[in-house]
Amino acid sequence: MIFNNKTVIITGGSEGVGAATARMFAEAGANLMLVARNKKNLDTVAEELRSRTKVEVFAMDVSDAEACVDLFKKAAFEFGSVDVLVNNAGYHKRGPVEDIDPTDLGKMIDVNLKAPLILSRIALPYLREAGGGAIINVGSLAGRAPIPGSACYAASKAGLRSLTYALGVELADSNIKLAVVSPGPIDTGFIMADIDATSDLTFSQPISTAEEVAQAVLDLCGNNLREQSMPKLSGFLTTLVYLFPGLNRLVRPTLERKGAKVKAKLKAEQKRRESDSPDH
Numbered sequence: 001m002i003f004n005n006k007t008v009i010i011t012g013g014s015e016g017v018g019a020a021t022a023r024m025f026a027e028a029g030a031n032l033m034l035v036a037r038n039k040k041n042l043d044t045v046a047e048e049l050r051s052r053t054k055v056e057v058f059a060m061d062v063s064d065a066e067a068c069v070d071l072f073k074k075a076a077f078e079f080g081s082v083d084v085l086v087n088n089a090g091y092h093k094r095g096p097v098e099d100i101d102p103t104d105l106g107k108m109i110d111v112n113l114k115a116p117l118i119l120s121r122i123a124l125p126y127l128r129e130a131g132g133g134a135i136i137n138v139g140s141l142a143g144r145a146p147i148p149g150s151a152c153y154a155a156s157k158a159g160l161r162s163l164t165y166a167l168g169v170e171l172a173d174s175n176i177k178l179a180v181v182s183p184g185p186i187d188t189g190f191i192m193a194d195i196d197a198t199s200d201l202t203f204s205q206p207i208s209t210a211e212e213v214a215q216a217v218l219d220l221c222g223n224n225l226r227e228q229s230m231p232k233l234s235g236f237l238t239t240l241v242y243l244f245p246g247l248n249r250l251v252r253p254t255l256e257r258k259g260a261k262v263k264a265k266l267k268a269e270q271k272r273r274e275s276d277s278p279d280h
Contacts, residue, residue: 001222003030006133007079009071010034011062011119012089014041016188017138020214021086026052028218033075033082036089037061054079062089062115063107072122082126083133086217087116087160090138092153094197105152112156117163124176132175134221137164138213139182141205141229144238146248148199157182161227168226179220183208183230195267201252203266204259205234 008025012018013034022032026049036042039059046055056078060067075082091111093104120135127133142150143157161180168178184205185191191198208230216228229235241248 001028001218003028003083005029005031006083007031007033007075007081008084008086009075009082009119009123010086010088011115012036012138013057014038014045017186017210017213017217018086018088019045020210021088021217022049022055024211024214024218025084026055029053030084031079032056033058033071033078035060035062035071062119063110065118068115068119068122071119072126076126081130082123083130084221085119085123085127085133085135086138087119087135088138088217089115092150092194094149094153094194094199096149097151100152108152108156109159112153113159113163116160120163120167124171127176128174132177134177134179135167136217136220137161137178137180138217139164139180139227141182141184141234141238144182144229144235145241147201149197150199150202165226177221179226179228181213181216181220181228181230182235183213183216184234186210186213192266192270195263195270198263200256200259200263202259203262204255206231 003025008030010018010022013022014036022034022045025032031054032049034042034046034055034057037059039057042057042059046057049055058071058074060071072082089111091108093100093108116137123135137160139161140157142154143161147154164178164180171178185202185207187207188210213230216230220228
């Protein structure tokens with residue numbers, strides 16, 4: 001797809017899926033407004049991409065509603081319009097609910113659900129003024145099926161998925177596209193840096209790359225899909241588990257054993273890379 005003279009706002013744009021998405025939109029010619037809390041990391045990605053396209057950064061906490069308003073004002077001022085919003089920023093504190101600080105439970109809801117809702121609300125007048133556009137949410141297979149140690153995160157992503165479908169119905173007669181990509185585990189620091197706390201069940205599914213998820217985000221801007229699950233087979237399995245809850249109890253032990261083996265292999269690879277690092 002070609003995005004020449006289009007402006008794309010990407011939250012969580014300083015690393016992982018957000019940075020990969022920024023690179024792909026840059027290759028497609030889009031102007032970029034990258035959003036994250038860490039300005040230093042934002043500047044690093046921005047400097048990498050400025051040889052290809054126009055890039056601005058906005059360091060902020062997406063749970064700050066006033067900052068969200070200022071974000072769109074700046075994007076419109078710098079580029080003249082806003083055409084695509086990618087709600088990618090996420091937060092996950094793993095563990096049983098009773099072991100997680102209430103502040104972290106609230107933060108998961110604020111970052112993963114409340115912020116995309118507010119940002120989407122603010123985006124709508126800008127997208128209408130531009131003649132249409134897209135809001136693409138980065139969800140998770142955790143929002144489609146229960147994952148141990150991720151109850152609050154799963155709830156926030158289920159809410160984000162529901163928001164996508166409901167807002168899509170509200171905007172059915174507009175030129176604004178609503179869609180959600182729902183990946184399983186992704187090979188980024190979001191999971192790999194917290195591998196011990198990540199459930200074995202998570203690793204029973206194929207691991208996507210950040211680039212694969214970014215490509216899905218780009219594709220969803222122009223195709224007719226409301227949701228893209230990744231991988232497709234995992235999406236099919238989560239649908240079955242949702243429709244037939246008893247199936248989860250039957251297949252979960254097998255999947256957890258499979259995931260434990262994958263997890264052990266990944267940990268061994270991490271340890272080997274660390275031992276080969278010049279810093280060790």
